[in-house]
Amino acid sequence: MMKKTLTVFTPAYNRGYIIKNCYDSLCRQTCKDFVWLVVDDGSTDNTAELIKEWGKNDNGFEIRYIYKENGGMHTAHNTAYENIDTELNVCVDSDDYMTDDAVEKIINCWNECKSEHLAGIIALDINPNGKVIGKELPAGITETTLIGYYENGGAGDKKLIYRTDVINSVPPYPVFEGEKYVGLAYKYHLVDKKYKLHILNEPVCIVDYQEDGSSMNMYRQYLNNPKGFAFLRKTEMLCTGSKKRCFIECIHYVSSSIISKNKHFINESPKKFLTVCAIPFGSY
Secondary structure (H helix, E strand, O other): OOOOOOEEEEEEEEOOOOOHHHHHHHHHHHHEEEEEEEEEEEEOOOOHHHHHHHHOOOOOOEEEEEEEOOOHHHHHHHHHHHOOOOOOEEEEOOOOOEEEOHHHHHHHHHHOOOOOEEEEEEEEEOOOOEEOOOOOOOOOOOOOOHHHHHHHHOOEEEEEEEEEEHHHHOOOOOOOOOOOOOHHHHHEEEHHHHEEEEEEEEEEEEOOOOOOOOHHHHHHHHHHHHHHHHHHHHHHHOOOHHHHHHHHHHHHHHHHHHHHOOOOOOOEEEEEEEHHHHHHHOOO
């Protein structure tokens, strides 16, 4: 059997009540040049039974299922990247689903733009009503970095399709004892240092934020995972080209360091002077 081009991977934790939307959207794809990889992050509901049952169907695409102990979204991404063998990959969360022609758009776009200096494709997310999440991608240019998009006025979640060799060329997400969250932007910003993303200014994913999802509970994540957030802030201090953005990251770094009771945060900061300046703001 010829190897597929794309892996659609879905981290899942107790999402048996909604993951069928994702599955159904994959069944509707106009192009079946993909594999669906579900990484079950320790679910205790019927997620496993659903995925295994769907795997018996004549879907037109392969379903792969991996179960792991609960460790948080970033550890599910680590597991996914360790097991992907296709040229491209894209994460579609368990409460989201793809537009019917998403795979076809992605593969056609990549066949046209493929280049060694490109890490992959950045495309649009929309909500269930068809409205673009945040802002559309910039018109008049064909390439951007992820951090460059946001530093130039971009906003909202975007769908990131990465070359598997590129995303695996940077270190995996770290794991901090007692915590279950590290921002996914860590790897993306490291990739930004060497590569750009081709702009596909079309929707490929419908985002349906749930009350139990990470995006809707970010403040709680911030309080419960300060080491993970401090780690991400240090990375973003080094990756941003904006002095203002760097100072904001320092403020957040100070705040997370105080929450985690890290007395050595100044010495551990890659921007020590700015970190000291940020202490009054991060302590507030």
